[in-house]
C-alpha cells in the first residue's frame with residue numbers, strides 16, 4: 270500500500286510487460302513491473318513466458334545468465350531447470366527432485382504485438398480476455414510507439430478519460446457541437462463514446478467522434494472512424510512500482526490510397542496524442558487523491574467510474590479511517 274492512494278498500486282488484470290518483438294527465441298529479458306522483479310523469455314517452442322526473477326533455490330536472478338532450455342529456463346547459479354510452467358524438472362547430478370519446488374510462472378498471453386501477464390492479488394485465474402485489434406486483414410500501418418513513465422496510479426490515470434471538464438483547461442479543446450457523451454460499464458469493460466473538438470490542428474477546431482474502450486485496468490483503445498479514416502490509438506499501462514506507471518501509446522491506421530497522406534495523418538495524430546498526454550503529466554504527477562470530491566454535473570461519471578474500478582481490487586477493503594494524506598474535510 271502506498272501513501273498516495275488508499276488502494277493497492279497493482280490492481281487485478283492483464284498488464285503488458287514487453288513488446289513481442291523485444292523477446293526473441295532464446296532471449297531472457299530482465300524486467301521490473303507490478304512492483305517486483307520479473308524475467309520474460311521465449312522458449313524454443315516460440316511461446317513467451319514470464320517468471321518471477323529470482324530462483325526458488327538460493328535466489329539467483331534468472332535474467333543474469335539464465336539459459337532458455339526447451340520451453341523453460343535453467344538457472345545460472347546451480348543449473349536447476351524449470352519447464353515453461355515453472356515446474357522443476359532437473360537438478361544437475363541429483364537423482365530425483367526436491368518436493369514442492371517451482372519457479373513462479375505468470376499467466377501470459379500475447380496479443381496485439383505485446384506480451385501480457387495476468388496479475389490477481391488472490392491468485393485467481395484470468396477472468397476476462399484481451400481484446401484483439403487490427404485483425405481484420407486490412408492494411409494497417411506498423412505501430413508507432415511512444416513510451417512514458419509517469420508518477421500516477423492506474424485508477425487516477427484512466428479516470429482522465431471521463432473527466433470531461435479538464436479537456437478545456439488542460440488540452441486544446443473546445444466543447445464540440447455534437448454533445449454526445451455516453452459511458453457504459455460492462456463487467457471489466459468501460460466504453461466511452463464522445464465527440465471531441467481539437468483546436469491544435471486548426472483554430473476553428475476539428476471535431477471527431479471517438480470510441481474509447483477500457484479493458485480492465487491495463488488496456489485502453491481509442492478508435493476514430495471519420496470518412497476514409499480508421500485510426501487506432503492502443504494504450505497499455507502497467508504499474509512499475511508503488512509510485513510509477515509505464516504507459517505505452519501505440520498508433521496505427523488503415524493505410525489510405527495515398528501513401529503520403531497516410532504518413533501525414535499518422536504524424537499529425539501522433540503529435541496531437543503525445544502533446545495531449547504531456548499536457549496531463551504535470552497535473553498527474555503532483556495531484557493527490559480525493560476520496561470524496563465535491564463533484565458537479567460538469568465532471569462526468571467519476572463516482573460510477575470509481576465504483577466500477579473497485580472490482581480490480583479483489584483483496585482490498587476500504588477502511589473507515591481517513592487516508593494519511595487526507596485528514597478531515599472533503600477527500
Ligand code: FES
Pocket residue numbers: 324325326327328329344345346347348349
Ligand atoms: S539459485 Fe538457482 S539453481 Fe541455485
Ligand SMILES: [Fe+2]
Pocket residue numbers: 429435439440545549
Ligand atoms: Fe487529459
